[in-house]
Amino acid sequence: MTTQDLIAQIRKKKSFLCIGLDPDLEKIPTYLLSEDDPIFSFNKAIIDATHQFAVAYKPNTAFYEACGRKGWKALSRTIDYLNSNYPEIFTIADAKRGDIGNTSSMYAKAFLHEMGFDSITVAPYMGKDSVEPFLQFRDKHAILLALTSNEGAFDFQTLETGGTQLYKKVLEVSRTWENAERLMYVVGATKAEFLAEIRKIIPESFLLVPGVGAQGGSLEEVCKYGMTKDIGLLVNSSRGIIYASETSNFAEIAAAKAEVLQREMAVQIANI
């Protein structure tokens, strides 16, 4: 998907909501467990109920890998379902991959080509040749970890180096890589005040922002410091939406939660 298509969808739906599909067999409604593929059934119900309020879905691959082959099958079925039924939706494989060049190429092929995701999250530690293979696909995107939403983000990402901080260095250096216009960045909502600094380095890039909701970030703050004239944000919510209820009407409740966020987002978009 092109960035322009993503922006058009955001404007149409008045939403920049990304829903994290992190299905945990211990948290999904128990009646689904008797189904042949409970994870896919859960995802399908969530997607069907929430798609009008969301512009992106982000399966975190860990939750699928934890279920072995069945999980991998559920992930394939989920991306196929999204691509077949809601082709306007932007899809993100939240995989945080990154390896030497030929290995990154394998991951890129797996997620962007074979499975057909629009994008994949990528870790920066191994540098240029570990990320560029993810940028070789037209209309596909790599979403590079810059400043994450967890406590451990302060262990290394904010270390001072050469008059700046590591996460800013990651932003600066990554802009010089081949096909850098296909890069987006992960910036945690729990550090919204950092967004003003980040926008000085990457004024227009899309940011994937986790940490609103369960992790305590504020949507208003994120928009204040991070929004661009073309929105430039995908704000993710996972647990706050998909596990809002464990009853048989979990999908309806998830939709209601997603709608609340969408309406807050519509206000923010109107304020640009």
Place this chain on the structure above:
Amino acid sequence: MTTQDLIAQIRKKKSFLCIGLDPDLEKIPTYLLSEDDPIFSFNKAIIDATHQFAVAYKPNTAFYEACGRKGWKALSRTIDYLNSNYPEIFTIADAKRGDIGNTSSMYAKAFLHEMGFDSITVAPYMGKDSVEPFLQFRDKHAILLALTSNEGAFDFQTLETGGTQLYKKVLEVSRTWENAERLMYVVGATKAEFLAEIRKIIPESFLLVPGVGAQGGSLEEVCKYGMTKDIGLLVNSSRGIIYASETSNFAEIAAAKAEVLQREMAVQIANI
């Protein structure tokens, strides 16, 4: 597997060779492609032929994920085969994972518990709470990326920070984490001279050393700067062994290549 068991195996086999199982359908002998599970057949042949010369096998998960569900099945079968037939072998899931705490827990469960790998490679960028979940399993290990063997390693890993360099900071900080004694580290052989510095910070930890062979690193240099009284090294070779021949006797040729490395290693061990 305990570190003591690993050391005992190294001493018995006079080898600290790790063989990377990176099966690429475009490189394995073509006659295997007609088999039901060509990747597993390839791995099984390599393992059966080389196990007396190697102490560890390291499947890189990218190569399996690139084949979708079939690849995932081949990976499961490979680790099951190793654990059933060669329980003395140390197994490494070369997955380079790392995410927020609850997600890292899912990955740790998938690779160390469900699949039964002895260890997994982990990326440090997200810090303490992204790595500690991999250290919760008794007799299991997380192998943290410190200084990798690729060109991009110099983009961020060697940045100066607080009078030291990022990769050294990663080593220092990681030693303070819970169950840090279960940590091992990835240090590329293409930067052998860095090993002397690294040994000042982590004098005894095991190092997984990629980059000997195809990537140009020297075994002798690695041993000179990195070996400890308990060896402390696992030196990996992937392409140089498993793709040494594309003919029907590929496994024999792989074994011959592995034996050459094992003999060089025996000399290095004798020199301690």
